[in-house]
Amino acid sequence: MLTLLERWTKASLADLQGYVLLVGRTMRAAVSRPFYVHDLVEQLEQIGVGSLTVVLLTGFFTGAVLALQSGITLDQFGARSLVGRLVGASMILELGPVLTALMITGRVGSSIAAELGSMEVTEQISALRALGADPVRKLVVPRVLAGFFMVPVLTVIADFVGIAGGWVIATFQMGVASGVYWSSVTEGLFWQDPWVGLTKPFFLGFVIVTIACHVGLGVTGGTQGVGRATTKAVVRASIAVLAVDFFLTKLLVFLVY
Amino acid sequence: MEQRAATESTVTLEEAFGPGAPVVLFDRVRLSFDETVVLSDVSFTLLKGHTKLLLGASGSGKSTILKVLLGLLKPDSGVVWVNGHRIEDLPEEQIMPVRNDIGMVFQEGALFDSLTVAENVGFKLYEQTRMPLDEVRARVEEVLGFVGLAEYIDRMPSELSGGQRRRVAIARAMTTKPRLLLYDEPTTGLDPITAATVDDEIIKLRDLEEVSSIMVTHQLRDAFYIATHSARRENGRITIVPADEAKVREAEFIMLKDGRIVFEGDAEALRTSKDEYLRKFLS
Numbered sequence: 001m002l003t004l005l006e007r008w009t010k011a012s013l014a015d016l017q018g019y020v021l022l023v024g025r026t027m028r029a030a031v032s033r034p035f036y037v038h039d040l041v042e043q044l045e046q047i048g049v050g051s052l053t054v055v056l057l058t059g060f061f062t063g064a065v066l067a068l069q070s071g072i073t074l075d076q077f078g079a080r081s082l083v084g085r086l087v088g089a090s091m092i093l094e095l096g097p098v099l100t101a102l103m104i105t106g107r108v109g110s111s112i113a114a115e116l117g118s119m120e121v122t123e124q125i126s127a128l129r130a131l132g133a134d135p136v137r138k139l140v141v142p143r144v145l146a147g148f149f150m151v152p153v154l155t156v157i158a159d160f161v162g163i164a165g166g167w168v169i170a171t172f173q174m175g176v177a178s179g180v181y182w183s184s185v186t187e188g189l190f191w192q193d194p195w196v197g198l199t200k201p202f203f204l205g206f207v208i209v210t211i212a213c214h215v216g217l218g219v220t221g222g223t224q225g226v227g228r229a230t231t232k233a234v235v236r237a238s239i240a241v242l243a244v245d246f247f248l249t250k251l252l253v254f255l256v257y
Numbered sequence: 258m259e260q261r262a263a264t265e266s267t268v269t270l271e272e273a274f275g276p277g278a279p280v281v282l283f284d285r286v287r288l289s290f291d292e293t294v295v296l297s298d299v300s301f302t303l304l305k306g307h308t309k310l311l312l313g314a315s316g317s318g319k320s321t322i323l324k325v326l327l328g329l330l331k332p333d334s335g336v337v338w339v340n341g342h343r344i345e346d347l348p349e350e351q352i353m354p355v356r357n358d359i360g361m362v363f364q365e366g367a368l369f370d371s372l373t374v375a376e377n378v379g380f381k382l383y384e385q386t387r388m389p390l391d392e393v394r395a396r397v398e399e400v401l402g403f404v405g406l407a408e409y410i411d412r413m414p415s416e417l418s419g420g421q422r423r424r425v426a427i428a429r430a431m432t433t434k435p436r437l438l439l440y441d442e443p444t445t446g447l448d449p450i451t452a453a454t455v456d457d458e459i460i461k462l463r464d465l466e467e468v469s470s471i472m473v474t475h476q477l478r479d480a481f482y483i484a485t486h487s488a489r490r491e492n493g494r495i496t497i498v499p500a501d502e503a504k505v506r507e508a509e510f511i512m513l514k515d516g517r518i519v520f521e522g523d524a525e526a527l528r529t530s531k532d533e534y535l536r537k538f539l540s
Contacts, residue, residue, distance in 0.1 A: 118370075127367040130327050131381050131429075132353050 019214045022136070026144050026210065029137045036138055043146035047108050047209075048153060055154045056161050058103050062095050063087055063162030067169035080174060084181040085188025087166030092189065092197040096159040098245050101204035104151055105237040109212040112143055113233035116216025117226040125217065140213045144206060151205025152198060159197065192256045200248055207244050211237045278341070279304050280437050280469045281326060286335030286345075288321060288516075295321050296332065297516040305436075306507070308463055309471045310480045312538070313513035319473040320364070322513075323439045326471070327361060328352035340436055357381075360430030360438045360468075364445065366422040368414040368429070374401070375410045378429045400428040404458050420451030427458050431466070438462060440472040444479045456482050457497050464488040465495065477539065484508035484524045512538070 070086045116139060119125050128135050163185055170176040215233040219225045279302035288296040296318045303309050311319045324330040325337060328344050337345040342355045368377045379397040382388050388396075401407045404424040414422060423443050430438055440459060444452035456479050462468045464487050474480050485508075487500035510527045512520035512535060520527065520535055527535065 122365065123363045123367040124369055126324070126329055127361070127363055127369070129329055129349075130356060130359070130361040130363075132356050132385055133380075134349070134353075 015218075018218065019210070022140070022214050022217070023210055025136045026140050026213075029134065029141050030145060034137065036142055039138065039142040040145055043142045044150060047104070047143070047146045048150035051104055051107055051150070051154055052157070054103050054107055055100055055158050058099055059091075059096065059158030059161035060165040062099055062158075063091055063165030063167075064169050066090055066095070066162070067166035067174070071169070071174050081176055081180050082184055082188075083170045083174065083176060084163075084166065084184030087170075088163055088185035089188050089193065091159050091162040091166075092193055094245075094249075096162060097155050097197055097200040097204060098241065100155045100158045101151060101201065101208060101241045101245075102238060104147070104154065104205070105208050105234055105241060108147065109208050109233045109237045110230045112209060112212035113216040113219075113229045114226055116213060117219035117229040120217060120219045121222050121226060135217070140210075140217075143213060144209045147205040147209030148202055149205070151208070152201040155201040156198070190257070196249070196252045196256060199252060200245060203244055203248055204241050207240050208237045211240055279338075280340055281309075281471065282336070282338040283322070283326075284336040284338075286322075286325060286332045286337060288318075288325065288330065288332045295516050296325070299335070299513075299516070299518055301511060301518065301521065303437075303469055303471060304507075305469055306463070306467050307469055308483065308508040310484060310508060310510045311471065311473045311513060312475060312477070312480060312510060314475065314538070317513040318516040319475075319513055320441050321516075323361065323441055323471065323473055326439065327356060327359060357385075357433065358435050358437060360433070360435040362423070362426045362430050362438070362440045362443050364442045365419075366414075366426035368422055368425060370414055372414075373410075374406070374412050374414065374417070374425055377414065377425060378432055380429065381433050396432060397428075400432050401425075403431070403461070404428045405454075418451075420447050420454060423447065423455050424458060427455070427462070431462060431468070434466070436469060438468050438470045440470065440474075442474055442476075443472065444474065444476050449478070452476065452479055453482070455479075456486075457488070459483055460486055460497055461488040461495060465490060480510065481524060484510070 066087050067083050071080060071083050074080050074083055074086070116125070119128075119139075125135050125139075128138060167178070167181050170181045171178050212233045215229050215236065219229045221228070281301075281303040283299050283301050286296055286299045287294075299318070299322065301309065311322060313319050321330060325332055325345075326339060328347060328349075332345050335345065336343065339355055340358050344352055344355055347355070368374075369380070372380070375394065375397050376383065378400060379393045382393040382396060383390075386393075398407055398410065401410055404427055406421060406424055406428065409417065409421065409425070414425070417425065427443070438459075443459065444455050447455065459470065459472065460483055463470055463483075472480070472483065485500055485505050486497050487504050489496050489498055505525075506523045509521065509523060511518055512527070514534060520530060520532065522530075527539070530536070
């Protein structure tokens with residue numbers, strides 16, 4: 001008889017093995033025929049355009065609140081004019097990539113897990129295979145590629161909107177001159193910063209979507225299982241985003257600076 | 258032939274190589290999930306144009322047989338031949354051509370929710386062939402006409418009733434004219450009248466298109482109806498009539514219990530069986 005801990009360890013390792021195998025199959029399928037271009041375009045639209053509103057709002061309010069909070073601290077040192085430097089560096093290096101990734105996790109990760117999970121429990125995935133189509137090529141690859149390419153685009157948008165949000169607060173509430181704010185934003189950045197800020201979202205987008213696909217395709221237990229999978233996908237992907245962000249930052253700081 | 262030599266030969270296996278070889282051959286197939294035995298030494302053959310009706314209680318392994326046959330599940334041991342291909346160890350890429358000659362009707366239909374009826378029915382032709390779009394459309398109209406749903410071609414699956422969804426699933430399975438059709442509980446959950454229309458489609462496909470079929474069900478009424486009726490085309494009109502004795506004998510019943518075959522024979526043998534479990538199941 002296996003103990004509870006042994007069973008949990010066995011299940012976790014099997015789950016991890018399943019994820020690694022799915023990633024391997026996805027990468028192989030992404031570089032070999034057939035390509036489902038129509039499905040890719042559809043996913044680019046759903047993940048990219050569909051997430052625009054939530055990313056715009058998140059970015060704007062994050063930048064605005066950052067200016068508001070940091071302004072109070074900077075005032076204590078008489079350094080109010082440096083608010084742009086702080087908002088710019090924070091948005092581009094950390095808050096833009098991570099908050100965008102977390103928003104995409106909530107919106108896209110849950111939806112992918114629910115959609116693929118529903119297809120699994122209603123035997124649509126088996127039907128796909130029976131009809132001679134590979135579910136990884138048809139369903140996973142378009143979603144993963146769309147996540148990989150659209151999360152960086154959305155991150156850049158969130159960065160700009162966030163800095164603009166900071167400008168609104170800095171200019172209209174804190175009385176910092178517009179020119180001072182913008183020059184402070186550019187002066188506060190090292191040339192490596194935009195590269196670091198732009199590299200991370202590619203990895204985060206890949207991680208979010210592969211986790212959501214893995215969880216969705218592994219659903220068992222009917223509609224209840226679909227509900228559980230949605231929660232599981234969001235929790236796992238959110239933790240993965242924060243962990244990957246940490247280790248990637250460490251690596252990039254070591255390599256680039 | 259190397260593959261053949263690698264496996265211990267049995268009477269059932271010999272049948273796979275002679276003239277008039279069966280479309281499907283299962284030889285001592287076993288499958289377990291962890292400690293649960295799902296299939297235990299399952300052996301049977303299906304001849305061209307014939308029907309196998311798999312009966313049994315829920316969890317007896319009926320649907321698993323269809324999944325093994327399609328290569329969706331790999332058996333732990335045993336040999337599986339489908340349309341002249343030995344499939345039990347084939348990797349996913351190599352099993353795709355075998356699946357091209359098999360149509361499967363899943364429980365509840367398993368239609369793709371995001372696609373229209375036309376896209377569902379023509380899925381294989383749209384996705385995997387270079388057939389011109391107007392020819393695909395014509396074939397889709399043809400098969401939908403066969404199941405009496407031509408006017409639903411541009412609807413979404415969510416707009417169809419349960420019976421209509423099953424009939425669309427049958428149309429989808431027959432689009433590429435496969436030699437073998439598999440039905441997984443095609444009438445479960447349907448009212449008797451709708452179930453009868455689905456049964457008629459299965460009979461029409463078997464007798465008019467000469468498709469071999471395996472049907473999994475626990476609906477005895479439907480199983481006996483399919484076994485004892487045949488379809489006829491007269492003056493362009495299709496009618497379902499009681500089958501002659503030879504035709505009735507072609508439809509074989511298999512009863513499964515806990516992953517084992519406990520009965521194999523025709524409708525008459527099943528009706529007259531004295532086996533206690535069979536009597537209980539038939540009552």
